[in-house]
Amino acid sequence: MSIYQLTPQTIHVAEPLFAGWQESLIWSCLQGYMGQAFADSLEHPESARILLADFCYFAGKVNEELVTAKLHSQSRNFLILVPPLDETGEAWAQAIERAYGKNCRRVERYAIKKEPGIFDRKKLEDIVVGLQPQYQVKLIDEAIFLQTREQPWALDFTSQFVDYQEYHRRGLGAAVLYNGALVSGASSYTVYREGIEIEIGTREEYRRQGLAAVCGARLILECMKRGLYPSWDAQNKWSVALAEKLGYHFDRTYPAYEVFI
Numbered sequence: 001m002s003i004y005q006l007t008p009q010t011i012h013v014a015e016p017l018f019a020g021w022q023e024s025l026i027w028s029c030l031q032g033y034m035g036q037a038f039a040d041s042l043e044h045p046e047s048a049r050i051l052l053a054d055f056c057y058f059a060g061k062v063n064e065e066l067v068t069a070k071l072h073s074q075s076r077n078f079l080i081l082v083p084p085l086d087e088t089g090e091a092w093a094q095a096i097e098r099a100y101g102k103n104c105r106r107v108e109r110y111a112i113k114k115e116p117g118i119f120d121r122k123k124l125e126d127i128v129v130g131l132q133p134q135y136q137v138k139l140i141d142e143a144i145f146l147q148t149r150e151q152p153w154a155l156d157f158t159s160q161f162v163d164y165q166e167y168h169r170r171g172l173g174a175a176v177l178y179n180g181a182l183v184s185g186a187s188s189y190t191v192y193r194e195g196i197e198i199e200i201g202t203r204e205e206y207r208r209q210g211l212a213a214v215c216g217a218r219l220i221l222e223c224m225k226r227g228l229y230p231s232w233d234a235q236n237k238w239s240v241a242l243a244e245k246l247g248y249h250f251d252r253t254y255p256a257y258e259v260f261i
């Protein structure tokens with residue numbers, strides 16, 4: 001059996017397999033913005049996967065070669081593998097467990113509803129205005145971008161962009177600074193035609209001060225201004241609570257596998 005990497009000219013063949021997925025990273029790849037797609041055929045695939053940043057999504061008939069092929073060649077040694085939610089999901093999950101054994105861990109992630117127009121502008125503005133006076137909130141510029149490349153906790157704010165020029169052209173983010181130093185941020189982990197997928201975080205010693213909420217609110221307001229949708233997917237219940245504070249609504253949990261390649 002062979003696995004083929006799809007090109008922008010052939011990626012449309014995988015679209016039916018991913019129909020119904022509410023994942024912006026999948027949309028980003030299918031739209032040709034970011035990521036890589038692989039399938040078992042270039043014309044009439046029965047199985048496919050999409051690989052973007054730390055995430056890998058599967059669809060269609062279970063294919064064990066897709067679970068492993070070319071994943072080992074990725075520059076990252078950690079991936080989050082996501083089986084589909086349909087009737088094939090458990091078979092994909094079993095294939096992942098067989099392939100990676102003790103190197104994978106099943107977790108529950110938290111999907112957040114995608115609801116354009118749901119945000120309360122005044123509430124978000126109040127969150128931003130409530131920032132403590134010793135801090136400053138700004139959109140991510142080149143100087144802040146360079147700081148994200150120097151701090152491991154902030155790397156994924158901009159890691160999917162080659163350089164600042166690409167980030168400035170396609171990405172978007174907000175940051176809280178303390179004496180000019182980046183201490184919290186919310187940024188476009190990935191981008192797609194209609195919006196962005198948010199990556200959010202705070203430097204450990206500055207947590208529990210509401211800084212992430214300020215960054216998230218400022219970024220959502222900017223997305224509203226630009227006609228973009230700020231998609232959110234939560235790793236844990238803290239992220240769900242923060243999302244709900246900003247106006248999102250929880251949708252459902254879903255299984256995923258944290259895998260060390």
